[in-house]
Amino acid sequence: MTDSVFFDGIIKILFVCVIITAAYIITTKNLITLVRVYALQSLTLVCIALALYWYEGAAILLAIALITLVFKVIVIPYFITTVQEKIRIKRDIEFHFLSPTSSLLLSLGLMLLVYITLSRIFQDTLAKGSIGTPLFFGAVIGISLVLMGMMVTFSRKKAITKVLGYLSMENGVLLFGLFATELPFIIEFLIIIDLVILILLTTILTVGIDSTLEEYHNRLHRFYLWEEQEEAP
C-alpha cells in the first residue's frame, strides 16, 4: 500500500516535470537552453520508465529506459549542440503564428481537450479499472506532449527548432506508449529507427542549407564577417 502511494507521488512529480519542460520548450528563444531542456525531458522519461519498472517489474521497461538514456539524453543533444556550434545560431526569435504567451494558453486548452476526449474513449476501460488513474494521466500528458511538440514544429521558423519540436513529440508518443499499454518489442526498435532518421535529417540541415540559415550567411558575407567554411558532408 505504501509502495503504491509512494509510486503515485513519484509519478505525479515526474509528470509535473514533463509539463514544465514542455512549457519551456514552447516558450524559450535560446537554442542551447532548448537542447538542454529536451535532454532534461528525456531524462524525466527515463525516470518514469524506471519508476514503472520498479512498480511493475517488466524487463522491457528497463530496456526502454536504457535506450532512451543513451540516445535521447546523451547522443542526440550532444549531436545537436555540435551542429549548433558549427552553424552558429544561438537564438530562434521568429515565432511564425503564435507568440509564446498565446502558445502557452493554447497548450493549456489542448491538454483539457485531450483529457476530455481520452476520458470518453477510455470510459469503459476506466470503469473496469484495468487502467489506473496515474496511467490514465500518463496517456493524457503523452498526447498533450505530442500536440505541444507539433505546435513547436509548425510555429517556429528555424529547422533546428522544428527538429526539437519533433523530438519532443516523439517523447510524447513514448510516454503515451508507456502508459496506455504494455509495450511490444517493436516499439523499442522503432525508437532507434526514429533516432537514426532524425540524425540523418539534422545532418542534411548541417550542411548549411537551411533557408533562414542561408539568409544569415548571405548577410554575414556582405559585411565580410564570415569566411566560407567547407564542411565535409
Place this chain on the structure above:
Amino acid sequence: MILVAYVLCAVAALVLVAISRTHRQMNMAAIGLGLLFGAITGYILLCVQVPVDTFMVGNGYFFIDHLGLFEVIVATVIFTLAAVYARGYVENLLISGELETGSLKLFYAAWCLLELVIVLAFYSDNLALFWIFAEMTTIISAMLVAILSAKENIDAALKYIFVASVTMLFAFVGLIFLFEIARSTLGTGTLNWTVLIKHASAFPPGMMIAAFTLIFIGFAAKSGIFPFHTWLPEAHAKAPSAVSAVLSGVLLNVGIYGIIRVFAIVHQTPAFTTVTPLILLFGVLSIAIAAISMLPEKNLKKLIAFSSIENMGILLIGLAVATPLAIFWVIFHIMAHAFTKASLFFSTGILHRQYRSHLSADAPDDIHDVFRFQPLAAWGIILGGLAIIGMPPFMVFFSKFFILLSLGSLSLWVLALVLVLIFIATAAIGYFVITTFTRVTPPGEPVDLVAYQTPLSMKAPIVILLALILILGILFPAGGCTFIGQIVTELGF
C-alpha cells in the same frame, strides 16, 4: 525466404553503386535491380501459392498476400522504367550542373534503398513494421528530392519530411491504440494484420474509431490527402522527374495501402458506419482543393502533382463506398493512376530539359513550339492527359467510371458535386495543354532555342507506359480480374 532474395539483390546493387565510377554503371545497377525485383516478383506471382506467411519461422512480421504482391508489381514496373528514364535524364542534369557529380552515388544508393524499403513495406504483416518502413520511405525519398543543388529543393524536402513525419507520429499513437484494443480483446497484444482481421468483429467500436482516425491522419498525409497535401505539389514539382514519377506512382500508394489495410479491419466492426463519412468527406475535399488549385496553375509539373491529389481523393471515395465492386475498382485505379502518372511525369521531364534550364524554378513554364522541338513529349502529355482525365480506351476511364457509378448508389448529390469538381480538373488540364501547346513562333522569326536531343532511354519508358495503359484498358486479362477479385476477398469486403 523469398524476401531474403530481395534484400540480397538490393545489397548487391548498393555494392555495385558504391564501387562503380561512372554514371552509366550506377544506372545499370539501378536498372538491374529493377529487373531482378521484377523477376523475383514474377516468380512469386507464377510459382508460389499466395498468401504466404512462413518466411520467418515462429513470428509473423512479414507475409505476402495478393494486395501486397499487386502493389509490388506496380512499384517494380515504375521503378524499372524510371531507372531507364534516369539514364538520360540524370546525365543531362549532370551536364547542366543541376546535380553535382559528388551526389551521384548518394542518388543511386538512395534509389536502390528506397526500392527495397518499399517492397518490404508492402510485404509487412506487422502494422508497426509497416509504419517504420513507411517512415523510412519518407526520409529516403526526401533525400532524393533534396539531391539537386538548389535551395528550393531543400525547402521542399524539409516541408515533406516535417509534414509527413509529424503526422505519422499520430498514426503511431493510433497503432498503440490498436495494440491496446487487440490486447484487451484477444488477451495478447498484437499488430499483425492477419490476426487483427480475423478477430476484428470483436473489437470495441469506440476505441476503433479513435484508432482509425489517428492512423488515417498519418497515412493521409503520406498520400497527400487534404489538409495534409501541402508538401505534395512542392516536392513533386521540385524533384527530378524520374523521382517525381516514383513519388507519385509508388509512394502515394504506400499511404493509401496503409489506409486500405486499417480500413479493412474497421470494416468488420460497427465503427464502420462512423468512419466512412469521414473518408468520403476528405476524399471530396481533396478533389475540390486539387481541382481549384489546378485551374490557375501555370507550371506543368505542379499541375500534374495536383492531379495526383485529385486521384487520391477518388481512391478515398471508392473506399468510402466500400462495396466489393468499389474496392475492386479502387485497386484497379491504384495501378491505372500509377502508370498514367508516371508516363506524364516522364513526358514533363523532357519538356523540363528543353525549356526550363535557363529559368528560375518557380517561374511558369515558358513552353513554345513544342511540336517542333519535342513532338514525342507533347504527344505524351496530350495522350497521358487524356488518359488521366478518364478518356474511354485508357485504364483510368474504367476505374473512375465504376467508382463514380458506385458512389451514385450511395448519394446522388455527392456524385454530382464530385462530377463538377472532376470536370474542373479536366478543364484545367485541357486549358493548360491548349494554351501552352499552341504557342508557336511565327515562321520567319528566329527561335533562340536549341532542340534538346532526347535520348532513347527517355523516350522508351513513355511509349511503353502509354502502350501499357492503352492495352490494359482495352483487354485487361482475365487472370488480372481474378487476381484483383482475390484481393477484395482477402480484405474481407
